[in-house]
Amino acid sequence: MRGGFIGTGIMGGHMVRRLSEAGFDMAAWNRSPEKTAPLKDLGIEVASSAVAAATAKDFVICMLSSGPVCDEVLLGEGGVIDVMQTGSTLIVMSSIPVETARKQAEICREKGIYYIDAPVSGGEKGAREGTLAIMAGGEADDVAAMQRVFAAMGRLTPVGPVGSGQLAKLANQMIVASSICTVAEALLLAERGGADPGRVREALLGGFADSTILRQHGLRMVTNDFVPGGPARYQLKDTNTALSLAAGLGLQLPIAIGADRLFAAMVENGDGDLDHSAVIEELRRMNA
């Protein structure tokens, strides 16, 4: 199968390499061309434009940085969708608003193009090693047809109709945000009460309070290691997106609101570039 890959940044570069290694005939495009140079040596065609990368392909993957950027490249005048063939599949793996995904899918449907929203979790490491968690929204048949494509990049879980991939990603980010906050609160309570927070964290491993966040972000908190990682301002963007969506659905989510406020305060106080686990510093400030 022939594939086009649009957006070969920190993660996209690894993803297209893995697709090529898995035997797909890939063409890639990136806005800043220096990121595509190393791909040429791997036998990947470097296209001169997004449209060139997408022309005459069985599938096109979009891994650009945001909803508006995706819209511009995919739907803008002379955009990617215009050159995609009937019966091919557009896979948007960027994290974009649910509504944006649904609109893109609608436009694709009119042109006879299959559409899947499939955001990922797992970061650069997951992209490099092909162990990304891929949350796919789309018709079951459309997703099934792309199974081998996804398998080259990570572990696929179909989660429902178009937009569901983005919903799953938001659910992921909400849990991450709130869990970091609660681990910070618990370790701070232990510390202020006179216990050793590092030992408390250790004591909790393996029990009901155990989590990836307690292991990784909890360790950052007790060793004051706040080099990102995941900067707090990105975390705030995620909780904002989740809460706007919730508001649109008439949903009140009190824990997510609490987490959003903590990250907002952190960013306001100038710590937006620290790792999100530094929210424990914000709690310390609040409780100085």
Added chain:
Amino acid sequence: MRGGFIGTGIMGGHMVRRLSEAGFDMAAWNRSPEKTAPLKDLGIEVASSAVAAATAKDFVICMLSSGPVCDEVLLGEGGVIDVMQTGSTLIVMSSIPVETARKQAEICREKGIYYIDAPVSGGEKGAREGTLAIMAGGEADDVAAMQRVFAAMGRLTPVGPVGSGQLAKLANQMIVASSICTVAEALLLAERGGADPGRVREALLGGFADSTILRQHGLRMVTNDFVPGGPARYQLKDTNTALSLAAGLGLQLPIAIGADRLFAAMVENGDGDLDHSAVIEELRRMNA
């Protein structure tokens, strides 16, 4: 070594059995004597009173149900502490308020008795299999001297001076409470947005949002299995205790407050006997 064990309920019965199997010469007492009957067959001496169980022992373990009950049996007139020998160790493994543990330790100190607060996590299964997470507060030497005793029951983590064990347990309960709430919020958002919450939960396993709560309580939420487990009213008692302690320390913990309110509403609405994972039903009610 000779040990006394006070409170052989659901967990205590397994704990004293494991101590006996590990070679400690044990005497046990329980308020309702029918619970001690099976212990006799295991070669454990069944004492006629708490004081009898505690007399002439190297260590005494207290696994009664609450702070006031512990105080009554340990410190009351003709209480256990009165008969304990100088140089012996009192280990309180019940979950009790931090301040109660500190007061008990102070009284012990005056009598030349070592004191350790060592609450546990892991439930009946952990007690039966000897895999309890044991969070021990006390002087390092005092805890070290009891290492073999703890090893018979589970995994020991010393977490600081007296009271720290209880702090660690509260940290554990706070994380559990808030994590259940955030997983419920995330799955509800996914569901209301049109995704399949069961598939979303699966998609998140292995990523940053992964946790014991997502695995166990998340599964209960997507299968509507709310038979306890951990009843919501106990969860509320824990968040209340944590928040009173926080208030006493002048600490504001917004996420814990949000979780406490959700469990309070759940109990008020008559769902206090359901498993704490049924908090997703409370969120549904709030957002009906």
